[in-house]
Amino acid sequence: MKIRKIVCIGAGYVGGTTMAVIADKCPDIKMVVLDINPRRIAEWNSDALPVFEPGLKEIIARCRGRNLFYEDAHPEAIPDADMVFFSVNTPTKEFGEGAGMASDLQYNEQSARFILPHLKDGAIIVEKSTVPVQTAEAISRILHHNNDGRHFPVLSNPEFLAEGTAIQDLEDPDRVLIGCEENEAGRAAARALAEIYRRWVPEERIIFSNVWSAELSKLTANAFLAQRISSINAMTALCEVTNASVTEISQAIGMDSRIGSKFLEAGVGFGGSCFRKDILNLSYICQQQGLPEEAAYWKSVVGMNDYQINRFTRNVIDRQFNTVTGKKLAVFGFAFKPGTNDTRDSPARYVCLKLLEERAHLAITDPEALENAQRDLQGLTGKVEFEPDPYKAAAGAHAIVLITHWDAYRKLDYRRIFATMEKPASFFDGRNWIDPHTLHEIGFHVYPIGKSPLLPD
Ligand code: NAD
Numbered sequence: 001m002k003i004r005k006i007v008c009i010g011a012g013y014v015g016g017t018t019m020a021v022i023a024d025k026c027p028d029i030k031m032v033v034l035d036i037n038p039r040r041i042a043e044w045n046s047d048a049l050p051v052f053e054p055g056l057k058e059i060i061a062r063c064r065g066r067n068l069f070y071e072d073a074h075p076e077a078i079p080d081a082d083m084v085f086f087s088v089n090t091p092t093k094e095f096g097e098g099a100g101m102a103s104d105l106q107y108n109e110q111s112a113r114f115i116l117p118h119l120k121d122g123a124i125i126v127e128k129s130t131v132p133v134q135t136a137e138a139i140s141r142i143l144h145h146n147n148d149g150r151h152f153p154v155l156s157n158p159e160f161l162a163e164g165t166a167i168q169d170l171e172d173p174d175r176v177l178i179g180c181e182e183n184e185a186g187r188a189a190a191r192a193l194a195e196i197y198r199r200w201v202p203e204e205r206i207i208f209s210n211v212w213s214a215e216l217s218k219l220t221a222n223a224f225l226a227q228r229i230s231s232i233n234a235m236t237a238l239c240e241v242t243n244a245s246v247t248e249i250s251q252a253i254g255m256d257s258r259i260g261s262k263f264l265e266a267g268v269g270f271g272g273s274c275f276r277k278d279i280l281n282l283s284y285i286c287q288q289q290g291l292p293e294e295a296a297y298w299k300s301v302v303g304m305n306d307y308q309i310n311r312f313t314r315n316v317i318d319r320q321f322n323t324v325t326g327k328k329l330a331v332f333g334f335a336f337k338p339g340t341n342d343t344r345d346s347p348a349r350y351v352c353l354k355l356l357e358e359r360a361h362l363a364i365t366d367p368e369a370l371e372n373a374q375r376d377l378q379g380l381t382g383k384v385e386f387e388p389d390p391y392k393a394a395a396g397a398h399a400i401v402l403i404t405h406w407d408a409y410r411k412l413d414y415r416r417i418f419a420t421m422e423k424p425a426s427f428f429d430g431r432n433w434i435d436p437h438t439l440h441e442i443g444f445h446v447y448p449i450g451k452s453p454l455l456p457d
């Protein structure tokens, strides 16, 4: 089947970015990305894109208006679509059965009901959102209640991109996974999707499975990645009291080829829109299937993360002589990781909330995420400044609390910063990002993660 037009429902981080890369690689395919949020669409059509990703601006400049279109959701876009991606949000459900754990699938179902009356027979549906296992089947059931014999193969094609490196991950993915129904129509649909990826992804990296394995592979991948972070973080408190260094341990174990070196950076905890929600969802699915041990096991990965964020924050308070009330603290970084303006589930938010409860005066700085930080902390009582200049944020502060490891923070003149701070000046490095010995020499009281503090002799 020749794919000439693709529609994507949802112009978020994943939909907006993924479709831009496909448009770039396939100039002969018309890509239309729809969203119910008119502000999002207006941003995609402006110079101020809603997503900050290195390399994205250049792709948009090449493709937008050529074969890439961002439009308010309208049914006229659907009838000539050969393929429809679902890339809507699947947040943790906040109400009713499964609240706080299960995925809220209302946006998926709304998307299916929105396209159904307009879809042409044989159009291929591609589930790109991260969803509980068996969601594609539910979508398929909704779409096949059409009473007119139209048939739509439903594929699962989960997205593995990480924010900050999204373009790189999309252009050079470790693998593309396509799950299809085990019948001829399903396999033909999978081949049509693989044909698109084959334009730039090597054949051996495009893999096929059944739909349920594809859906569950995505949750498993995120659970494993987050589990590694929680596992290394679970060593940090012990390191701090035994003079061991967690960085040295990561290096030593990472050289074991069975373990591998990635995702072993200890820190204040993982954030982002997906790890917490996907693991809670996985745990909920286990629970629903009558598997309480498995549910508890996966939930403990999130439990360890919450503990680590709290432990870090308590340490800031303890080391400030048990009171931060009225003290200025400079928070370096609010994005959940460097390279993005995304602050969803950022550990910075939890740390700041707790410090504000203690009535600290916060000066938050971040090179990309200040606007989102301001939105996240809106309406809170307490003294918060949002300061783009880290030198100004640190001036007069008792401590720097580093939460996001932006490159820019390695290039600062900490001697100059130290001179403007209250004394004793402390540095809480939530990412082991700045050389502790350099900071110590300057005169800081240095508190890394998973290493002994460096205090004046
Ligand atoms: P997002 O919130 O940034 O974007 C989702 C978009 O869908 C929103 O703009 C929303 O307005 C739109 N939407 C919701 N219902 C709609 C409807 N009925 N019609 C049209 N538009 C609708 O979310 P995201 O970060 O892009 O994530 C999307 C999915 O991809 C999630 O399931 C997520 O778990 C998964 N995922 C995300 C990432 C990531 O790095 N953000 C990576 C891999 C997978």
Ligand code: UGA
Residues within 6 Å of the ligand: 130, 159, 160, 161, 162, 163, 164, 222, 225, 229, 262, 263, 264, 265, 266, 267, 268, 269, 270, 271, 272, 273, 274, 275, 336, 337
């Ligand atoms: C993660 C996965 O890496 C992607 O494969 C997946 O597609 C995506 O979730 C998703 O499903 O949304 P992302 O959340 O964008 O991507 O970013 P990561 O690089 O995984 O970082 C997540 C968090 O873990 C960040 O807060 C980061 O600082 C933290 N982290 C990461 C550590 O604390 N230590 C590490 O060693 C690595």
